Amino acid sequence: MVIGNYFVYLLLLAVSGCLCQHKNQIRIGVFFNADQKNITYWDAIKELLPETVELVTSPNEIEIVPENDAFSTQKQFCNFIQKTKNERLMAVIGPKSLTASTMIESICEHLAVPYISTSPKPPSVKETPYSISLYPEFRMLSKALAKIVESFDWTSFIILYEDEEGLLKLQDVMKLTHKNKEAKNEHKFFKLIIGGDNRQALKMVRNSNINWIILDCHVDRIASYFEEARNVDLLSDLSRSFFLTSLDAHTMDYTQFIKELNITTIRLFNPAHPVFNRVASRYFDSPKISLNNITVEQALVLDAMLLIGETVNQLKAQNKYLSPRRISCHSNSRYQDSLSIIQEMQEVQLNEVLTGSKLSFASGSRDEFTLQVIELNSKDSPIAIWNSEDPDNIELTRNETEREAEFKRRIAExxxxxxxxxxxxxxxxxxxxxxxxxxxxxxxxxxxxxxxxxxxxxxxxxxxxxxxxxxxxxxxxxxxxxxxxxxxxxxxxxxxxxxxxxxxxxxxxIGILHQKPIPEESNNKYAFMRPISWTVWFYIWTLSLINSITMFFVARMAPAEWENPKPWDPESKELENIWTVKNFLWLCLGSITAQGCDILPKSVPARVIGGSWWFFALIIISSYTANLAAFLTYEKQDVVIDSVEELAAQSKIKYGLMSKGSTEQFFSSSNDSLYGRLWNNMKNEKPSVFETDNPSGVERVKVTKKGLYAFFMESTGIEYELGKSCNLRKIGGLLDSKSYGIxxxxxxxxxxxxxxxxxxxxxxxxxxxxxxxxxKEMVRGEPCPEDPKQSASLALSNVGGIFDVLGIGIGIAYAIAVIEFLWNVRQLSIEEHLSYMETLKCEIKFACNIFQKKKRAKPVPSESSSSKSSLSDQHEKISIARSIFSKSASLLNLSTHDEHRPDASQVRQRSRSKVSNNHLRVS
Structure with a gap:
């Protein structure tokens, strides 16, 4: 029995030795959907496999499974399993469709065959112990997208998506709120119809006030969506910014859109990185494939091949024999993998792969990946980098100067x-x-x-x-x-x-544009009275009378105005004053009419008053003459307005404005009672006082007869119209203050x-x-002549100064007259040896007798009526004798200055003696 067992052992060793001389054969199952390209790289894995391991799978053995038919997928996969007899099924690379992938993955779990996924999986799909996902983990990718969008500092955005899976990927983005609490956070969502007409939705996006758009769709349909957006003028705005969430968006050609748009996207790898170039150039030797156009799916499939090859190497290094094993889909019990290939795969760490600097799967899904944020007009240098090892932060690689330079470049284009x-x-x-x-x-x-x-x-x-x-x-x-x-x-x-x-x-x-008053010849026969107001006319004639009376009293007080009525008789006992109120009135009238008078005052006070009156008359005459021409015409307008208050207070002149403009908004929203009343009047006016534009309003002001229409418009427009037309004017000041902007x-x-x-x-x-x-410089036509200011009737406020001058002159004249009067009284009192008060009383009494035009040359203060008559008779006799003597001497051609004739002093002395004798007699 022992010998038999030993023989069997030797036989097994012999068989094992024979088998060891042959290569271990392995098979890789590749299942794609119809739209996935032939992206397997058999050469990559063959290069990594040791000499004792042979890959028997060929490109012709790629299985194409339907996307949404789980039963057909299960049948096709089981048929593939039946072909695997003498090879080891190392792993299965699954399709991208969720239905087919889920079916194949569940069968691989039953067969204990590693299942490698290169497509994204939603969080609802549970990971199996025998699955490895090379695509970035869904939740981490969602968090990365949210952090990237947050770095853009967008206060609001629009999300365009194709399916619910896209919304799940953007769930963290939708939770974003802007850091600035005062900013309005607004997020809108529009679902795109795959292969349908999306122009209506894109029009709504265009009409919104949101400039930032997130587009989540398959890379192959980005260009078609942009073309639809261009058709609705969504791409013509420089302020629009698009963020593409597809990891393959950078492989598309956006030449036709790049000048119009600011497009930002993300990528899983940098085609310009040395490691990527080294790995890609080794396995992508086909001239049909450009390194810049390698998709994420292509890169992940190659990384999967590298992962399988490295796993085989590690198994061989551990002297683990890759023996074939019989498996079947129809077994009731789950298969066991004695080599634990899935565990070996999870422990593999690759340092040179296409999709990053490191590839490991300790938890069954990808532990580490990096996303680069790029602008499609400058793909070489990323603007930000997000790393899964530090998911709460993002590294901005471009400073403010570089961002400003990039923006200026876009502006210039x-x-x-x-x-x-x-x-x-x-x-x-x-x-x-x-x-x-x-x-x-x-x-x-x-x-x-x-x-x-x-x-x-x-x-x-x-x-x-x-x-x-x-x-x-x-x-x-x-x-x-x-x-x-x-x-x-x-x-x-x-x-x-x-x-x-x-x-x-x-x-x-806002100002008021109105027509200038049109002057016409006056039909008023009393228009010549209008240059001076009736009040001033009254003051002039009243003052003329007062001035005449004043000069009359001054003339009576002034000695120089009393003259000898008989110039041929120096010994005349009487003096005469020619000035009466009537004469002074004539003098004042002659001065006012600039005709003069044949008699003039001689005394200083009377001349002072006269001079003051002449100055007064000069101003009155000049002002009257200057205003007379203007007041021979009159304003045709019945109502004259000079302010917005006057415009609102009347009802004859209509007023309006341009509809649907800022001026209308000002009146309709104003809380001021005056402007509210104006607005209500304009709204209710029939026919309408509103105009479609400012030129129409200006024209209406010009053609409306008698200036019965005024137009509210902005002051700049009024200023321009006044420079063009000399028949317009601006009423009052500005109603508000505003500005023009771009x-x-x-x-x-x-x-x-x-x-x-x-x-x-x-x-x-x-x-x-x-x-x-x-x-100013480009205004059409000749510059308008300066308007002569409309002459107003001279009021007391205009000519009050000359009344003051006249009053001062009268006051000075009175002062001089009083001084002369008192001085003359003193002289008479000394000459006549009378008391000063007696002489003053006599002179005042005579000055107050306004009907007495003559007075004695010397005062007789205390004489009786008999002595008065006697003295008068004596003076009269002397005067008669002197007259006769003078006439006789004239006839005889005798000199009146001979030595026998008494001189004036002698006559005066004799007269004094006689007067003294008379006084003595009376005594």
């Missing part, structure tokens, strides 16, 4: 579409039919955009909006048909909700660039130069 409208002087159309594009337009907006383009280094093209409407310019920006909007674009809160604005390039406010879509990335250009133009004074060019 982009042609900015500028939406505007035709309106003088902002933008006008060249009538030359040969002009095209920007050469077709000129004006303020064209000059402004030209200066901005020089500073920002960008190109642009003007396009006139539909119906030339400001509202359509806003729609162009909202719907992303234009990058910028430049016109008389008022920055309002309502517009800021749907579009962004640059810094203001012009300050303004419009752009919400969250436009080039907003700071436009703001910088505007600040530069403002600091250099270029903005004011451009405005002066189109508001």
């Amino acid at each position: 982009h042609n900015f579409i500028v939406s505007s409208r035709i309106l003088e002087p902002y933008l006008m159309e060249d009538p030359n039919p040969d002009a095209y594009k920007n050469a077709k337009y000129y004006g303020y907006c064209m000059d402004l955009m030209t200066e901005i383009s020089k500073i920002a280094n960008l190109s642009f093209e003007f396009r006139i909006t539909k119906d030339n409407s400001p509202a359509n310019v806003v729609n162009d920006l909202v719907e992303r048909r234009a990058d910028l909007g430049i016109m008389d674009f008022t920055i309002t809160p309502q517009r800021r909700e749907v579009i962004d604005f640059s810094l203001s390039f012009m300050k303004l406010g 419009g752009m879509p919400l969250n436009a990335p080039y907003r700071n660039m436009i703001n910088h250009a505007i600040l530069t133009l403002q600091e250099s004074g270029k903005l004011q130069q451009i405005k002066n060019k189109w508001w």
